[in-house]
Amino acid sequence: MNAEGSATSGRRGWGGIVWAALVRALMTFFLINVAGVIASVVVSSFATRWLGTWLPAGYTMRWYGSAWDEFQLGDVLEVTVEIVLIVVALSILIGVPAAYALARKDFPGKRAVTLLFLLPLLVPPITYGIPLATVLYRLRLGGTETGVILANLVPAVPFVVLVMTPFIEQVDPRLEAAARVFGARLHRVFLHVLLPLLAPGILAAGLLVLVRTIALFELTFLVAGPDSQTLVVALYYSVFAAGVRATQSIDAMAVTYMVTTLVWLLLALRFVDPTQLVTRVKREAR
Amino acid sequence: MAARELREAGLDRTVLLTVPGVLLVLLLFIYPFAYGLFLSFAPKTGGIWANYARFFGDERLYGTIAKTFWIALPATLLNLALALPMAYQLRRATRLQRAVTTALVVPITLGTVLVAEGMLNYLGPQGWLNRLLIDLHLVAAPVRLIHNYWGVLLSLVVTGFPFAFLLTLSYVTGIDPVLAQAAATLGAGRGRQFLHIYLPLLAPGLAITFCLSFVQAFSVFPSAILLGAPAGPTRVISIAAYQAAFEDYDYSMASAIAMLMGLAQLIVVVAVLGLRGVFYRGPAAGAKG
Amino acid sequence: MPRDNSGFRELRLDAISRRFGGAVALDRLSLAIARGEFIALLGPSGCGKSTALNCIAGLLALTGGAIWLDERRIDGLPPEERGFGMIFQNYALFPHMSVRRNIGFGLAMRGVGREEIRRRVDAALALIRLAEHADKLPGQLSGGQQQRVAIARAIVIEPPVILMDEPLSNLDAKLRIEMRSEIKRIHQELGRATVYVTHDQEEALSLADRIVVLKDGVTQQIGAPEELYARPANLDVALFMGYRNAIAARIEGVEGGQAVISIGQIRLRGTAAGHPGGGDATAAIRPEDFVLGPGPNAVRGRAETVEYCGRDYLVEFLTQDGHRLYARTETRVRPGDFVEWHVPPDRVLVYPSGK
Numbered sequence: 001m002n003a004e005g006s007a008t009s010g011r012r013g014w015g016g017i018v019w020a021a022l023v024r025a026l027m028t029f030f031l032i033n034v035a036g037v038i039a040s041v042v043v044s045s046f047a048t049r050w051l052g053t054w055l056p057a058g059y060t061m062r063w064y065g066s067a068w069d070e071f072q073l074g075d076v077l078e079v080t081v082e083i084v085l086i087v088v089a090l091s092i093l094i095g096v097p098a099a100y101a102l103a104r105k106d107f108p109g110k111r112a113v114t115l116l117f118l119l120p121l122l123v124p125p126i127t128y129g130i131p132l133a134t135v136l137y138r139l140r141l142g143g144t145e146t147g148v149i150l151a152n153l154v155p156a157v158p159f160v161v162l163v164m165t166p167f168i169e170q171v172d173p174r175l176e177a178a179a180r181v182f183g184a185r186l187h188r189v190f191l192h193v194l195l196p197l198l199a200p201g202i203l204a205a206g207l208l209v210l211v212r213t214i215a216l217f218e219l220t221f222l223v224a225g226p227d228s229q230t231l232v233v234a235l236y237y238s239v240f241a242a243g244v245r246a247t248q249s250i251d252a253m254a255v256t257y258m259v260t261t262l263v264w265l266l267l268a269l270r271f272v273d274p275t276q277l278v279t280r281v282k283r284e285a286r
Numbered sequence: 287m288a289a290r291e292l293r294e295a296g297l298d299r300t301v302l303l304t305v306p307g308v309l310l311v312l313l314l315f316i317y318p319f320a321y322g323l324f325l326s327f328a329p330k331t332g333g334i335w336a337n338y339a340r341f342f343g344d345e346r347l348y349g350t351i352a353k354t355f356w357i358a359l360p361a362t363l364l365n366l367a368l369a370l371p372m373a374y375q376l377r378r379a380t381r382l383q384r385a386v387t388t389a390l391v392v393p394i395t396l397g398t399v400l401v402a403e404g405m406l407n408y409l410g411p412q413g414w415l416n417r418l419l420i421d422l423h424l425v426a427a428p429v430r431l432i433h434n435y436w437g438v439l440l441s442l443v444v445t446g447f448p449f450a451f452l453l454t455l456s457y458v459t460g461i462d463p464v465l466a467q468a469a470a471t472l473g474a475g476r477g478r479q480f481l482h483i484y485l486p487l488l489a490p491g492l493a494i495t496f497c498l499s500f501v502q503a504f505s506v507f508p509s510a511i512l513l514g515a516p517a518g519p520t521r522v523i524s525i526a527a528y529q530a531a532f533e534d535y536d537y538s539m540a541s542a543i544a545m546l547m548g549l550a551q552l553i554v555v556v557a558v559l560g561l562r563g564v565f566y567r568g569p570a571a572g573a574k575g
Numbered sequence: 576m577p578r579d580n581s582g583f584r585e586l587r588l589d590a591i592s593r594r595f596g597g598a599v600a601l602d603r604l605s606l607a608i609a610r611g612e613f614i615a616l617l618g619p620s621g622c623g624k625s626t627a628l629n630c631i632a633g634l635l636a637l638t639g640g641a642i643w644l645d646e647r648r649i650d651g652l653p654p655e656e657r658g659f660g661m662i663f664q665n666y667a668l669f670p671h672m673s674v675r676r677n678i679g680f681g682l683a684m685r686g687v688g689r690e691e692i693r694r695r696v697d698a699a700l701a702l703i704r705l706a707e708h709a710d711k712l713p714g715q716l717s718g719g720q721q722q723r724v725a726i727a728r729a730i731v732i733e734p735p736v737i738l739m740d741e742p743l744s745n746l747d748a749k750l751r752i753e754m755r756s757e758i759k760r761i762h763q764e765l766g767r768a769t770v771y772v773t774h775d776q777e778e779a780l781s782l783a784d785r786i787v788v789l790k791d792g793v794t795q796q797i798g799a800p801e802e803l804y805a806r807p808a809n810l811d812v813a814l815f816m817g818y819r820n821a822i823a824a825r826i827e828g829v830e831g832g833q834a835v836i837s838i839g840q841i842r843l844r845g846t847a848a849g850h851p852g853g854g855d856a857t858a859a860i861r862p863e864d865f866v867l868g869p870g871p872n873a874v875r876g877r878a879e880t881v882e883y884c885g886r887d888y889l890v891e892f893l894t895q896d897g898h899r900l901y902a903r904t905e906t907r908v909r910p911g912d913f914v915e916w917h918v919p920p921d922r923v924l925v926y927p928s929g930k
């Protein structure tokens with residue numbers, strides 16, 4: 001009704017105007033610098049030689065070819081796609097049913113279960129990553145793709161639960177009741193009534209997990225071996241060993257990583273609010 | 287127990303749907319933590335407290351706590367101090383708000399490793415920023431912003447500020463603007479609308495934002511290595527834990543350090559959330575009948 | 576800091592307008608409100624009532640016109656400097672403050688001393704009869720109690736003008752009636768100019784000294800309740816005032832100040848509102864103005880449905896040429912009965928059709 005925020009009529013006074021301008025200027029400053037950080041990677045990846053000037057001496061595509069060979073990007077991408085897709089599929093398969101139960105049922109211990117799903121999102125990966133890696137190495141899963149997938153599921157499943165629970169809550173439970181009245185069994189209700197209704201939410205959750213998993217560095221870094229690295233980890237190693245290879249080559253890889261992530265991000269943003277990428281703390285804050 | 291009794295206890299078959307997820311978190315999150323805790327008390331040599339004794343006896347180890355705090359606390363406070371006025375300014379659902387939030391999602395999504403590589407280029411002695419400062423005659427020689435404390439701090443702002451902003455924004459937009467209008471009709475100007483209405487209603491959300499931001503900053507890892515001086519002032523606690531595990535292969539010591547890292551975070555979080563209890567924590571809409 | 580405005584004589588709206596982008600939400604509303612007068616803004620949803628109220632309060636800037644408080648032009652002032660008390664549709668009580676602090680907020684903003692605030696808040700609490708709930712949070716009160724707190728919060732600052740935006744719309748029927756008398760009582764006690772927004776004609780009629788009817792942002796009629804009830808200026812106002820039967824008719828002529836109209840085969844005498852003359856028209860009749868039984872100005876038909884409404888029956892009947900009409904009677908009528916009604920000519924309002 002009152003779309004205008006706070007009191008709006010009348011002059012704002014000089015203080016208000018200066019303050020608003022200052023805040024905007026700061027935000028602009030921040031965004032310009034972020035753009036600079038990103039653009040310098042992109043420009044460098046196309047540069048022939050870039051030393052001591054504003055812009056490179058000339059432009060070339062060849063670093064992409066050399067990065068592809070030097071870093072075995074083909075293999076890395078293959079592993080990344082494999083791991084990410086499996087993580088997305090498994091986290092949805094495990095997370096959506098759990099979210100359904102949490103959205104629809106009140107049961108003893110529900111608060112404990114909710115807290116259990118929140119913890120892996122609140123505790124930073126490096127903190128639990130080291131004990132997790134230790135356990136996975138003990139189980140001889142360290143350094144394998146299976147190990148990387150298991151590690152990545154730890155934040156992915158709770159994330160799906162957290163995104164899907166409010167989504168399922170707003171689907172009218174009477175629809176399921178109606179389907180049951182007509183004699184549908186539980187799994188058929190799920191398949192024929194719920195799934196179509198939940199599809200948009202699942203799509204959004206899947207895309208968000210996808211973006212987060214591609215970018216999740218710490219867990220993969222701690223668990224992966226040489227043949228189970230994802231793109232971020234490979235990028236880390238190449239930046240870490242900077243000096244061994246040409247900067248442009250590293251930047252070409254960085255751009256490859258950037259494109260892989262941002263394509264999915266753009267797709268995800270068609271379905272979700274940007275703030276959802278962070279978390280749904282609003283609900284948990286009660 | 288009969289199925290009926292189970293159902294009466296609220297446990298019907300639907301609840302079983304949570305089992306795979308719960309098992310996963312128990313096995314891959316809780317168990318490793320417990321195992322790590324146990325392992326930290328089973329050192330390679332010495333008694334059960336040997337790891338902790340070594341940690342607190344070695345400046346290179348216990349010093350990491352102070353170093354990490356010294357990076358994480360300023361970064362968190364700076365991020366919050368920037369996020370609050372900006373989120374407040376952009377609290378109305380405008381196109382500008384949408385554009386800014388979308389732009390800010392990008393650095394979060396790209397993650398610390400890519401941001402570190404970009405900042406190495408951008409902030410380096412040959413980078414655009416130094417070039418600009420020199421061309422504007424603001425400095426004579428390039429400012430050193432990478433491979434030291436400032437590089438890590440700035441990287442924590444680049445990824446941490448958007449996070450703090452988006453969280454704060456979601457709290458600010460959850461407050462019904464009619465409350466501020468009501469305050470205005472009662473004689474409160476802009477400043478006092480913020481002070482008496484928004485700030486107290488935001489306090490619990492800000493506490494949570496602080497905790498999450500701090501915990502993230504405290505566990506800074508790749509940028510501390512890539513942009514910092516990992517042997518010196520930015521040898522943060524996660525580096526110590528990583529080195530113990532993957533360079534010394536002393537998993538027991540690594541677990542002990544990870545536990546201490548978790549404990550330090552926990553202490554700050556509990557302290558801040560404890561403060562939160564002082565504030566009002568109900569819905570932030572106009573109360574309805 | 577708001578000025579002390581309490582000594583004013585008149586609040587004057589001078590053709591105030593507000594547009595949102597291309598859409599005009601409020602179109603040149605002009606009205607002079609005397610001190611102590613109770614004005615109701617009445618109209619269907621989306622007609623611009625809240626817009627008008629927010630413009631008066633200063634929560635929305637005008638896009639045209641001016642607002643005067645006696646000789647002082649105030650439409651440039653922000654709300655905090657106008658100092659009008661406002662009661663919001665959902666009350667907008669501050670959820671983190673106790674009832675006492677909510678009520679005292681406006682006084683605190685004015686720099687009133689602690690003791691003085693305490694005294695005046697206590698008086699306001701007594702007025703709304705909530706003294707024993709003073710230390711609760713708004714979330715712990717019932718809807719009606721919250722509403723009274725909202726009223727107290729607005730009046731304790733002794734504003735020159737009190738603005739209320741559908742304050743009763745969230746309440747159940749019984750409480751609504753109670754609160755209506757409460758508002759009336761408080762208004763009479765304080766004698767402040769009050770602008771009261773509602774879409775409920777009954778509420779407007781029972782409370783207001785004058786009613787302003789809005790439609791699509793345009794003022795339709797301004798007048799005392801009796802005036803609007805008896806002589807709605809146009810068909811829209813008539814429909815809003817309970818003239819449920821709106822029948823397409825033809826004006827056959829004018830005789831002795833009365834219009835003679837035909838509705839199919841029915842001939843009726845009515846009162847012409849607007850320009851009488853020949854041509855198409857609409858006749859508006861309230862169900863309760865029909866009298867059961869034969870007489871002059873008769874209408875006949877077959878009862879279709881009959882609703883029992885406690886005191887009387889609402890009869891829906893069909894005339895020979897298929898017009899569906901509504902009438903009220905205390906006599907029991909059965910569906911299918913043949914019924915004959917008559918209606919006094921001054922209760923048949925004839926509006927020319929078209930613009």
Ligand SMILES: Nc1ncnc2c1ncn2[C@@H]1O[C@H](COP(=O)(O)OP(=O)(O)OP(=O)(O)O)[C@@H](O)[C@H]1O
Pocket residue numbers: 001002003004595599600618619620621622623624625626627774
């Ligand atoms: N902030 C706004 N931006 C754009 N249009 C608006 C805005 N506020 C109101 N309007 C439009 O102005 C018109 C009048 O709105 P207003 O809120 O005044 O109606 P109202 O009479 O109070 O209705 P209700 O009885 O439903 O509260 C509506 O068509 C509405 O869509």
Ligand SMILES: [Mg+2]
Pocket residue numbers: 001624625626740
């Ligand atoms: Mg309204």
